[in-house]
Amino acid sequence: MAMWIQAQQLQGEALHQMQALYGQHFPIEVRHYLAQWIESQLWDSVELDNPAEETKAKRLLDNLVTELQRKAQLQGGEDGFLLKIKLGHYASQLKSTYDRCPLELVRCIKHILHSEQRLVQEATNASCGSGGQAMDTLSQRHQQINQAFEELRLATQETENELRKLQHSQEYFIIQYQENLRIQAQLSSLSSLPPAERTQRETTLQSKRATVEAWLTREASTLQKYRLNLSEQHQKTLGLLRKQQTLILDEELIQWKRRQQLAGNGGPHEGGLDVLQSWCEKLADLIWQNRQQIRRCEHLTQQLPLPGPMEELLSKLNSDITDIISALVTSTFIIEKQPPQVLKTQTKFAATVRLLVGGKLNVHMNPPQVKAVIVSEQQAKALLKNESTHSESSGEILNNNCVMEYHQATGTLSAHFRNMSLKRIKRSDRRGAESVTEEKFTVLFESQFSVGGNELVFHVKTLSLPVVVIVHGSQDNNATATVLWDNAFAEPGRVPFIVPDKVLWPQLCEALDMKYKAEMHSGRGLSEDNLVFLAQKAFTSSSNNPEDYHNMTISWAQFNRESLPGRNFTFWQWFDGVVELMKKHLKPHWNDGAILGFVNKQQAQDMLLSKPNGTFLLRFSDSEIGGITIAWVAENPNKPGERLVWNLLPYTTKDFSIRSLADRISDLNHLLFLYPDRPKDEVFAKYYTPPLSKAVDGYVKPQIKQVVPEFTTPNPEPSGGTSTFMDQTASPSVSHPNNFGVYPSIMLDPDGDFDLEDTMDVARHVEELLRRPLANQWSSQQS
Template identity: 40%
Template sequence: MAQWTQMQMLIQYLPDQTINELYSATTFPIEVRYFLADWIEEQRWEDFEVDNVDQKVQAESLLEQIIAKLQTKAQEISNVVDKMKLMQISRHMSMFSSQPLQFATMVRDILRKERVLLSTASSQIPNLQQFPHFSSREVVSTAPNMRDVDHLVLKVLELQECRKRIHHLQEELNWERQNFESLHGPIQQNGLDPQNSELQKIQTHIQQLEYNVKTIAKNRFQLLQETVDCLDQCQARLISRLKAWRWEQHQATIGLPFDDNLSPLQTWCEQLLGVNGKLRQEVMLMGEPIPELQEKLARLLQALIQSSLMVDKQPPQVIKTQSKFSTTVRYLLGEKVAPGKPVMVKAQIITEMQARSLGQMGTVPSENVGELINNSAILEHNTASKSTCATFRNMSIKKIKRADRKGSESVTEEKFALLFSAEITITGCDKPYKIQMISLPVVIIVHGSQDNNALATIIWDCAFSEPDRIPFVVPERVPWKRMCMILNSKFTSEIQTQHNLDQYNQHFLAQKIFDKHDISGDFSNMMVTWAQFNKEVLPGRQFTFWQWFEGVMELTKKHLKTYWSDGLIFGFIGKQHLHLILKDRPNGTFLLRFSDSEIGGITIAYVSASENGGQKIQNIQPFTKRDLDIRCLGDRIRDIDHITFLYPEYPKHDVFKKYYTETDDHLPSPNRGYIRVSLQTKVGVEAGSASPTVSSLPPHSDNPLNLGYPVQQFQQSFSADSLVDGNPTPPVEFASPNHAAVFNESPHQNMDIDFILSTLED
């Protein structure tokens, strides 16, 4: 929720005086905040300081943009009063043209005050929690860093004011001491009364000043300690948030939501670096060494500098050798890097064991386990995005050295990572710092056939690893209910749909992975092992659970996304459950289910009449990606006359009409002499008397009859645009194992029949 959205909820509870002070009609009217709310919050006002002349151009640009946006908004508004009001405000704001930095810092302070009001709202306004859309949690999640830093900055300002006050008191004390000496000397020399009232008055003032200096100095030291502790706590929260960002980035692989915007965290890092510098300055100005605080600030500085390297764009988590890939690392303190010396970031491959040693010892591994091509890049600053990144655009793994495998472990279960390292110098710091960060785990393969199994390793790692684990430890077994959530998240994110797997889908997936056929069983507390997920083949099949599930995702993503999103595909359902829900439905009732026996297939199950006058449920040979590349699912459903109602009772032409491809039979042939071609799906005897029957089909490795499916044939019809001797030419039909070709043969057209049939099969 945007900050202004929350402020609008809060404003009705605030006194008029507070609102008027916050949004002054003469400097920053509330209309500006209202109409430009999103744009204002997207800009980096926190960077501005009123005495930093280097920021003047940027401040002028922001002021000009505000004026222009107000004028544009005024033209868009139909309300005459609001239009005139905005035009008047835009003209009035031009008064800041000579003081753009004052304007920028004013906006910065307004946003800070808003955050302070929001952070304290729940405690100061008891009834606010009852407001329909207000939540204190949302306030916390909106900008915890801003509130923390605001509080920290206020303490630093208080500390600086304290030092300045001591300095002024000390100057006044020195002056009074000089006055005292100038009066006291002549009095002694001339034998005058040493209890001179003027002298006594100065002496009393000196004593008061000395007491004030001592008291404020004590408070200053205490405040300095508190501020350093506050910085420590604020930085701990920052580093925790950086870790959380990396964890959320990891979880995004399985489809969990992830905001990849690093700019707020970059602002937080830069602000803490600035605070650290000011506190180190305050420690130096204390007049005497304070080793404890100096060491603590140095330790915090090092931790901040070393924690600010992030892998912004991760490398592919499955990498094929000899293939190009890219990745980007971002340094969040990039604008603070000392100029004059380019920073070179280098990448190397590390094993799981090396990653563990790196976490424990912090040292870069010396042993090279793989050869990386194009493994260095320079940190470059992008002024427009205010980001400093090193982009590895054409990296490639030339070769890899693998560890000895344990037991039945395959190469697709071995995890590596990329380690990025550099040496960097920050402006205002005495020494360079070594920084490093590792990528998410990757699996390295040498052939595309390994891709599916490697992806399973990555999915299991992303789904079930813990945030602060030892690299790259994962459990061997997990609860099914947790696995089920992951499968749903991955499926919906991969398909990019809001339509989740329902309880029937989830139950069937459990039946499949556990090889249990009881449709009333409860699997929620059962444990799924890694072996069940992607090491052991499913009973009676030649593939694992993940290979089958991933095939369904690929088919749905490429060909069935809208059908699934519209709820037209039942999806994952077992044949036992299928018979249960279809047994009492009229003939022609059908549903769409993913094939249980074939990777990446969808089949149509429908009710038909049996030979004895009863009913039976038929499952049409599954359509695969290859089939749907040729003819879409909607057209195939339209072609099949046997199916009429989508379960439970929706007329198929009503629900699938929008998926039908418009025919162009009514259009003239684009070129005379060519025969127009149309494609049509036929099932069983629908192909006509000339079509092959079940018994006449020749043996074929892909024969659907071997799986117990009714045969589905693909018919291609040819219609001549001209007549032969004034009469239509008789059709000649040819049959192939999988397709029936029907076309008109003309003496004017020499057609290669073998070529046509082979083309149809391809």
């Protein structure tokens, strides 16, 4: 209800805009009397493009109707009688309007709430500015645009007034002209009169004709001057319209598209489209009003031709304003929801296109159809250069036609492609070392719009963000690299789809941090130390000074074409493996600050040796994609008094699908403090799996646990005579391999990382143990 209270405080144009949100589709009285209920509902949880969400939307509609009916019944007394009838009427009206399309109700209310929030925020920013505080850049820019619209409105109103004056003057001129013709006719008829009478009448009529002709001469000059002045005013208005349109389309809309592109890398979601639509609709209104005025001027000129350059001037004005409206229509045909940029064949995908001026120009009166085709980079270049008039395709998209629908509640004209699928793709010859995951395509959406009752017809096209087509999930990693590089470093207005081959390291850091924060769903991104670690990995450097990397450049080949020294994977493949591991299994631990992650083996050793025994930290594996290891400090069992840093065999996604990180840390009793000095239970206890329940129907459920042989302590006999099944994952030893019965020990390789050939994979080990009869396992352990 807080939002509605603030919305009621709006004034001037903001209040007018707020009131305009309501109407028969959703009465403002419903918003007022159900304010608290409306603002407490989870409208944003409903996916409008998903038909499966219709049940949820229907439930919200039914609840809204019920609330209205309940509110109506609570009204009593003489004053409440009319309100009771009105609220009951609204309940029936909303039920009948949205019962067959409940998603439209959700769309309507979401639009209203978001618009109210925007208006309140803008009013708050403006009031802060008036109080002496500087308004932010966004508010200043919006204020500039709104002021320009007011100037345009006044200019258009002025030319409308002048046009009416011209029309009235011209109508009076025509009347006087007809009067002059009547006098001439009378003079011609005087020949039949007697000479005396004819002379007297002729003198009178000729005097009258001279007066009228003198007036007509003066008035013709005045009319011509009016016309020229009006055309000059129209030229000025058109100049203002061009300037405003350039600001909105070439700056604001381009910035929105850029934010949309960065959202593909995890940047903030591209909001503000409703604001852009409101501006574009105002432009469409003003352009169309001026176009109608110019056409009326043309009609007046044709009705009363006068000597002078008016025909040429009006023809030029008409041509100019048609160009302006053409640019507006073609530029505001945009992709609201982009298709996935990594597009797998034979997989369903969706997209939404929208015309930001559709409602104002009545395009929806003849609903246009939109077609989607996939084109190559070369075909996209040809289209933008107008070298290709017909749309060649590089593949086949199923369900690629959709009719645009007008949603009256929100005033949007859009087409929702919900069930497209790329059946096949035709690839071009690749250049040099380029792989299939570096080849870029784009989805082309095209349609034809009729404006002004087929008076103007526009063929419109818009290209999606670059798309990388894959046929198997194993290609996803490299395809994502291509998309991330393109989204981060594409220049506005580029030739499709050129990106720099090299970028400054800080630029890549910004892109990686954006991606990482988005996947973690938190504000904790990559610290300066993390970025130094990544720089050391990317450039094979040992410098710990961030300044040393600020002016360094990294190439696409270094990023994801050339393998890291001594490894069989690239820098991006390693980083993406970390992201996937964290996203799927370790997100809460990263957000809790429990994972240092970006620490190499030597750094971990230096950090831990200064801490008490049992202190441990979590770092990402250097040798395995998507691996994380536990490093801890403890006594050397072979040399009393000597302390060593131990590194556990790295865990991967497969390991955490068997047992979580928190439970694995809980299993290892020798791990006491998370670096630097936090008791491990304080950090991880909330994530421990609750103890297993007791036996059911005579069966005991086996329990998987891990042990490190060198640090294993005897477990007490469980109560109730049952036994706990223990699974040991892996333990590193230093230079003295020990065997503990069924537990294999793990040797470190010369670089200090594990050797896959000398270890048994955790999942295979567990699977092997679980295949044995439980009794045999127990007896073998007892022996």
